[in-house]
Amino acid sequence: MAEDKPAFVFPAFISDYREDPSRNIPAFNEIFQSYLNTAAACTDEKLLAFHAVSNPLIEDELLNQYLSYIYGCSCARVLLNKGVNPGMTAGYSMGIYAALFIAGSISFETGLLLIQKAYEAIRKTLPHTHYGMCGVIGLSENDIGEIVLNSNLNLMIVNRNSEYSFILAGDSFHINVFVLKASEEGALHARSFGVTIPYHTNLLEEAASEFSKTVFTADVHSPRIPLISVLNQVRIDDIVLVRAEVVKNIHTPFNWLATQQQMYALGISHFTECGPSLALYKNSKFISGSGKFVKWDSLFK
Amino acid sequence: MAKITENTRNEVRETVFSFFAEECETDKSQINDNTSIIKDLDGDSLMFLELIEIFKKKYNLDIELKTIGKYAVKHPVETIGQLIEMQLLIIEHENRLLELDK
Numbered sequence: 001m002a003e004d005k006p007a008f009v010f011p012a013f014i015s016d017y018r019e020d021p022s023r024n025i026p027a028f029n030e031i032f033q034s035y036l037n038t039a040a041a042c043t044d045e046k047l048l049a050f051h052a053v054s055n056p057l058i059e060d061e062l063l064n065q066y067l068s069y070i071y072g073c074s075c076a077r078v079l080l081n082k083g084v085n086p087g088m089t090a091g092y093s094m095g096i097y098a099a100l101f102i103a104g105s106i107s108f109e110t111g112l113l114l115i116q117k118a119y120e121a122i123r124k125t126l127p128h129t130h131y132g133m134c135g136v137i138g139l140s141e142n143d144i145g146e147i148v149l150n151s152n153l154n155l156m157i158v159n160r161n162s163e164y165s166f167i168l169a170g171d172s173f174h175i176n177v178f179v180l181k182a183s184e185e186g187a188l189h190a191r192s193f194g195v196t197i198p199y200h201t202n203l204l205e206e207a208a209s210e211f212s213k214t215v216f217t218a219d220v221h222s223p224r225i226p227l228i229s230v231l232n233q234v235r236i237d238d239i240v241l242v243r244a245e246v247v248k249n250i251h252t253p254f255n256w257l258a259t260q261q262q263m264y265a266l267g268i269s270h271f272t273e274c275g276p277s278l279a280l281y282k283n284s285k286f287i288s289g290s291g292k293f294v295k296w297d298s299l300f301k
Numbered sequence: 302m303a304k305i306t307e308n309t310r311n312e313v314r315e316t317v318f319s320f321f322a323e324e325c326e327t328d329k330s331q332i333n334d335n336t337s338i339i340k341d342l343d344g345d346s347l348m349f350l351e352l353i354e355i356f357k358k359k360y361n362l363d364i365e366l367k368t369i370g371k372y373a374v375k376h377p378v379e380t381i382g383q384l385i386e387m388q389l390l391i392i393e394h395e396n397r398l399l400e401l402d403k
Contacts, residue, residue, distance in 0.1 A: 137346050137347065138367060138369075138370045139366070143367060183370075184374070185367060186371040186374075187370050188349060188370045188373065189345075282348075285351055286347075286351070
């Protein structure tokens with residue numbers, strides 16, 4: 001059991017900073033700037049141009065991933081400094097790297113390296129950039145399957161957020177067709193994410209194989225706090241499982257609904273989303289269980 | 302088909318106002334029928350879905366989400382007042398909502 005400690009959960013990408021609460025928390029900004037400087041020195045100095053309001057870096061898929069990681073690590077660090085210790089952690093999609101960092105499994109720099117090498121492996125092995133991802137709300141899995149089948153779309157469901165919220169990935173033209181068809185069929189919301197990488201699909205098997213060369217030589221340790229797999233909901237508690245999870249996470253569908261339910265079952269009663277938006281917080285309202293989300297900045301009010 | 306009474310109308314109105322006041326961390330007195338859900342309250346589809354689920358449970362409604370989605374495509378909702386009217390139609394007509402367009 002995880003006593004009464006929260007689970008720290010980490011989002012994948014940052015789509016906007018409109019709800020970002022950090023600007024009013026000086027302790028956060030200090031840590032964020034420090035991590036940002038480190039990341040700029042290790043990866044790309046363009047990161048120093050980051051500005052939460054004008055937001056010039058959010059369209060770049062790699063820089064966005066770095067920023068999401070930096071934000072997640074900063075958020076978790078400021079909570080730790082405040083004496084809030086997680087009882088468990090999980091990373092939504094590419095949020096895995098921040099989850100591994102806060103679990104003590106990788107250093108901040110190793111996380112940056114893994115993000116960079118995964119991206120390079122994907123760009124090296126994918127034949128083109130005509131891929132995409134989309135989210136759909138309000139249709140069942142059967143409804144989605146029928147649209148995909150009837151329209152002969154080369155797409156797959158790569159994540160179930162809740163009973164009526166899914167993520168799909170595949171060919172970008174097919175994504176656009178799906179978004180139109182889903183709206184016609186009664187989706188309350190269907191939107192392309194504007195990315196060019198079909199994460200969590202078998203299109204990235206070759207990339208995962210290439211990426212594994214980095215993962216299996218990277219400095220990785222056993223997690224010090226329970227880390228839950230979003231792929232199969234088992235506890236990842238040794239180096240072998242960490243390495244396998246990081247590689248599989250690239251090309252394997254995941255299930256956030258089952259992951260959050262598993263954390264409930266393991267005794268987690270509250271969650272903190274370590275990110276600038278409230279995406280996981282909002283989604284949690286559609287997942288049955290006795291836990292609740294606490295906004296991370298509420299501890300600083 | 303449920304009959305919409307004055308009491309139902311008041312309940313729906315109160316639920317919608319309270320819901321958005323809490324979700325959007327704003328004072329209920331700042332919300333009125335002309336309030337734009339997106340522009341003024343920064344509302345989103347997950348809030349809409351949550352509100353539908355609240356009413357489905359409260360009134361034990363038999364309606365598929367996609368039926369509401371199809372109706373909403375033809376009758377887009379922008380303001381709180383329009384949303385309340387749509388919720389009342391959902392309660393009144395449930396899965397026969399689309400028959401209103403025939």
